[in-house]
Amino acid sequence: MSESLDVSATNADATVAQVIDTIAETTPDVRTAIFTERGHSESVNPTGDAQLAADLRADELFEERLLAIDGVASYASEEREDVTTSTGRLHVAMDPLDGSSNLEPNSGMGSIFSVYSEQPPTSGRNLVAAGFVVYGPVTSMVVAREGRVREYLLEDGDRRLVDNDVTVPEDPTVFGFGGGVDSWTDEFEPVAESIREELKLRYGGAMVADINQVLTYGGVFAYPALQSRPEGKLRLQFEGHPMAYVVESAGGRSSNGDESLLGTEPDELHERTPLYLGNDSLIDRIESSVEQ
Ligand SMILES: O=P(O)(O)OC[C@H]1O[C@](O)(COP(=O)(O)O)[C@@H](O)[C@@H]1O
Ligand SMILES: [Mg+2]
Ligand SMILES: [Mg+2]
Structure with a gap:
C-alpha cells in the first residue's frame, strides 16, 4: 500500500x-x-x-x-x-x-x-x-x-x-413483529404464526431495544411489508442499513424479504423498506415464505 x-x-x-x-x-x-x-x-x-x-x-x-x-x-x-x-x-x-x-x-x-x-x-x-x-x-x-x-x-x-464480541446466540428465543396481525400479508402470516408457536414475544415499539433482545437472546425482529403498505414502515438508510450491519457483523442475517438489506440502495434518502433481522435459519424461513 x-x-x-x-x-x-x-x-x-x-x-x-x-x-x-x-x-x-x-x-x-x-x-x-x-x-x-x-x-x-x-x-x-x-x-x-x-x-x-x-x-x-x-x-x-x-x-x-x-x-x-x-x-x-x-x-x-x-x-x-x-x-x-x-x-x-x-x-x-x-x-x-x-x-x-x-x-x-x-x-x-x-x-x-x-x-x-x-x-x-x-x-x-x-x-x-x-x-x-x-x-x-x-x-x-x-x-x-x-x-x-x-x-x-x-x-x-x-x-x-x-x-468485546457480541454474537447472535445460536438457539433463538425471542421474536418481535411490527405492524399488527390484521395488517400482515398472506405470505407473512403463516411463517409469523409458526415462529410465534416456537418463540417468546418481545416487542417494545422501539427497534433499538427489540434488536438488543435479539442480540442478547437470539431470535428475530421484523417490520414486514403490510397489505396497505408494501414498502413497510422503517427507513432503509437510517434504520435498515445500520441495524443490518450490526446484526450481520454479529453473525446473524438481514433481509428485505428478498436479499440482504446491505445490498440495497435507496433511490431516495427517506425510502422505507420491509425489514427482517435475526438468526440465519429464521430469516431463511421468512424469505422463502414472503419472496414468491
Ligand atoms: O408503533 P409501531 O407500528 O409498532 O412501530 C414501532 C417501530 O417504529 C419505530 O418507533 C420507528 O422509529 P422512530 O421512532 O424513529 O420513528 C421503531 O423504533 C419501532 O420498531
Ligand atoms: Mg426517530
Ligand atoms: Mg426509528
Missing part, C-alpha cells in the same frame, strides 16, 4: 473513532432532552411522522457536534429533508431518537447511527461502521466496526466495554 493511501485509511479510522466518541458524549444531553422536551412540535418529518420536541433537539445536537469533526463531510437524518454538507471524507446518517412514541409511556428509546464512505442516499455496502444507543434503565451502546460488534455501558458519556 502506498504511503498516501495508508495515511488516508488512518485518518478515516480516526474519524470513525471521533464519531463514536462524539455520539457517546452527546447521550447525556439527549437523555436531558428526553426529560425536558416531552411535548409535540408543530412539524412532521420527511416520512410524515409527527415530530416531538425531543426528536428535533436530539437531531440538532448530533448535527452540530458531528459536523464539527474535521473528517465528517455530511450529516443526514430521519428528521430533516436534505443532507447537510461540510468538507471531509466520511458521511454520517442518524435516527436521532428511535422509538420516540415510547416517550409518553416512559419505555425504551435509542439513537441509531451509520458511517458511510459515500454520501447518502447510498448502498449499505458503503458502510464503514454502525451502531446504536439504548436509553433504558442504563444507557448502553452497541458498535459494529471491522467485522466485530462491541457493547459498552455509558456513564456521563464515557464508554466502559462490557462485551
Whole structure:
C-alpha cells in the first residue's frame, strides 16, 4: 500500500473513532432532552411522522457536534429533508431518537447511527461502521466496526466495554413483529404464526431495544411489508442499513424479504423498506415464505 493511501485509511479510522466518541458524549444531553422536551412540535418529518420536541433537539445536537469533526463531510437524518454538507471524507446518517412514541409511556428509546464512505442516499455496502444507543434503565451502546460488534455501558458519556464480541446466540428465543396481525400479508402470516408457536414475544415499539433482545437472546425482529403498505414502515438508510450491519457483523442475517438489506440502495434518502433481522435459519424461513 502506498504511503498516501495508508495515511488516508488512518485518518478515516480516526474519524470513525471521533464519531463514536462524539455520539457517546452527546447521550447525556439527549437523555436531558428526553426529560425536558416531552411535548409535540408543530412539524412532521420527511416520512410524515409527527415530530416531538425531543426528536428535533436530539437531531440538532448530533448535527452540530458531528459536523464539527474535521473528517465528517455530511450529516443526514430521519428528521430533516436534505443532507447537510461540510468538507471531509466520511458521511454520517442518524435516527436521532428511535422509538420516540415510547416517550409518553416512559419505555425504551435509542439513537441509531451509520458511517458511510459515500454520501447518502447510498448502498449499505458503503458502510464503514454502525451502531446504536439504548436509553433504558442504563444507557448502553452497541458498535459494529471491522467485522466485530462491541457493547459498552455509558456513564456521563464515557464508554466502559462490557462485551468485546457480541454474537447472535445460536438457539433463538425471542421474536418481535411490527405492524399488527390484521395488517400482515398472506405470505407473512403463516411463517409469523409458526415462529410465534416456537418463540417468546418481545416487542417494545422501539427497534433499538427489540434488536438488543435479539442480540442478547437470539431470535428475530421484523417490520414486514403490510397489505396497505408494501414498502413497510422503517427507513432503509437510517434504520435498515445500520441495524443490518450490526446484526450481520454479529453473525446473524438481514433481509428485505428478498436479499440482504446491505445490498440495497435507496433511490431516495427517506425510502422505507420491509425489514427482517435475526438468526440465519429464521430469516431463511421468512424469505422463502414472503419472496414468491
Ligand atoms: O408503533 P409501531 O407500528 O409498532 O412501530 C414501532 C417501530 O417504529 C419505530 O418507533 C420507528 O422509529 P422512530 O421512532 O424513529 O420513528 C421503531 O423504533 C419501532 O420498531
Ligand atoms: Mg426509528
Ligand atoms: Mg426517530
